Amino acid sequence: MPWLASFHRGLFSAIGLLAMVTNVMGKDSADLLVVGATVVTMGADRQVIDDGGIAVRDGKIIAVGNSAELKDKFDATRTLQGDGAVLMPGLVNAHGHAAMTLFRGLADDKALMDWLRNYIFPAEAKFVDEAFVRAGTRLGVLEMLLGGTTTYVDMYYFEDAVADETAKAGMRGVIGQAMIDFPAPDYKTWDATLAGTEAFLKKWKGHRLITAAPAPHAPYTVSSEHLQAAKELAAKYSAPLIIHLAETQDEVENSKKQFQATPTVHLDRLGFLGPNVIAKHVVWATDEEMLILKKHGVGIAHCPQSNMKLASGIAPVPQMLKLGLGVGLGTDGAASNNDLDMWGEIGTVAMLHKVNLRDPTVIAAREAVAMATIDGARAVHLEDKIGSLEIGKEADFILVDVTAPHVVPMYDVYSHLAYAVKASDVRTVAVAGKLVVDDRKPTTLDPVKIVAEAREYRDRIRTLLAK
Ligand SMILES: [Zn+2]
Incomplete structure (x- = not known):
């Protein structure tokens, strides 16, 4: 009945x-x-x-x-x-580039520019196509699911394929289509990027597991006009808006020279910030900037291990939490971590800020767990759906x-x-x-096949880089 x-x-x-x-x-x-x-x-x-x-x-x-x-x-x-x-x-990984699992361990312990110019960019130029992104996403999703991550935020190329693989695996994702002012593996012009991103948002709108989002790469790789266009697109589809922000000290210094403003103030002036924005890293933020982010309801993805490995700095997370900002944890891509293990991030966030402030009481165990669950959900603007058992x-x-x-x-x-x-x-x-x-x-993925595929890519990439 x-x-x-x-x-x-x-x-x-x-x-x-x-x-x-x-x-x-x-x-x-x-x-x-x-x-x-x-x-x-x-x-x-x-x-x-x-x-x-x-x-x-x-x-x-x-x-x-x-x-x-x-x-x-x-x-x-x-x-x-x-x-x-x-x-x-389930754990919420607030920042990653899943397909970059295929570059895991490709080059470690390099200065950022050496790493990018001599390893990552050549490998990306040669290999990143839809098939690569699908194979890398399957590997990343498999690793994340096995480790208890049920939601992740992605930013890369060919994100329609990323969304497809994620949905097929039965995982939840906030899937961000990268938008950048130079030719990318998927779109060669800004107009194509904008049109492609809009089609992507339209296609996935209303999906139970997939939240599609525009993801302008960073304030230093996307012009002011294009940042505004990305914001309008997100508003039109009630989508989140994903961006790397204030990751390194160089970025802040260059922004001051170029825009007479720090990256955060620059985005504020453009009207870019809002309650749908997910800002990655935010290592270099002043108290005043944290208040700006708070005022707009911006979510923060803190990536302690990536920031440590690339020597970017230590984000002022205890201060952010004190101000009531929504701060989640992210692994960043496997090329700079080198795994997608959220338990590692939980342990690291709990310890890094203690040693930094010489204060063992900051970010207690429960707070660190919250950052990977309910606070992570808040940071990615999904707190009404996930993050707690209620x-x-x-x-x-x-x-x-x-x-x-x-x-x-x-x-x-x-x-x-x-x-x-x-x-x-x-x-x-x-x-x-x-x-x-x-x-x-x-139950949804074939580990033997996924691992074999990843090894094949390794062989091809190694051959190319040896030349
Ligand atoms: Zn990143």
Whole structure:
């Protein structure tokens, strides 16, 4: 009697009434039930439930609570036993270039310009086409899903192909089409870039997993006029707007010379900033600039490991958090990290700012975990959909095994999540209620094929660079 079920759901959603009604009428239905886990909800009250779980229907969370209550209330098509695991929201990687996994370890420990000019640019010019981007995206998505990342923000070329691969893998993505003022592997002119990006936004509008976005590369590679055009395009499609901002000290100095303003002030003057903007890195920002970003509701993607490896500097993250900015964590591309492991970023953000400020109390474990979940969701402007285990949100969740020697005993769950858990501890991953990693096995991707493809690219790229 479906009308009766929806009548119940509509009118008797209060827990007491629901319990009373279901006792009389039988159990409510769910597609999936997870029970027996330590639940880290990351909701506003940061509730942790010792022996608990969630119920999922139509890809959304319909209940969060203790195991006995859930089992009492719901008849589920499938029940996952979370014994010995932490159930938590999937991780949000707020900045990356997934296809660059194919350049992983190509050249390390170089000065930025040497690295770009002699390694990355020649390899990109020769190899980056749609097939490359598809193969690299599959590898990046596979790595991220296996490590518990359920949402990522991308910026690269051929992003329609990136969106396609991401959707096929069942992952969630904010997929940013790079826009840049010089000929790129996909579009050779600005007009073509603009038209292509608009077609891309139109095509993916309303997709459950994919949020398409224009991604002007940076204020130093895109003219003022083109930045404004990108902003208008984002406004027209109610899309996010992704940009690299204030990554290096050189960028700030050059901006002052060229525009008589820092990159942030330059974007503010152009009217570029707004509550849909996701700014990457923001290493070099003054207090005044952080207030400008806050005023406009700009989300920040902090990439501690990439900033360390490229020696870009240390972003003023504790200050950003104090001011109430939405700050998430990003891996950046695998060419400058060299993995897409968000657990590494959580541990790094918790430690980097402590040593920098000589203060072990800054960015405590729980705050670092929040940056990879609910605060990350806020930074990428998806906080009403993801980032916490709460009723009504998309069922993007992970089960993290905490039975290996490096994660026992457990006194405090946040401590483990920030300082001890590794990507290989992730056991199960769901996006919109669909299991994309089931007991460590990917259900949508073929790891053997993806790894073989990546090795083939390595052989070809190495041959080219040896010439
Ligand atoms: Zn980047």
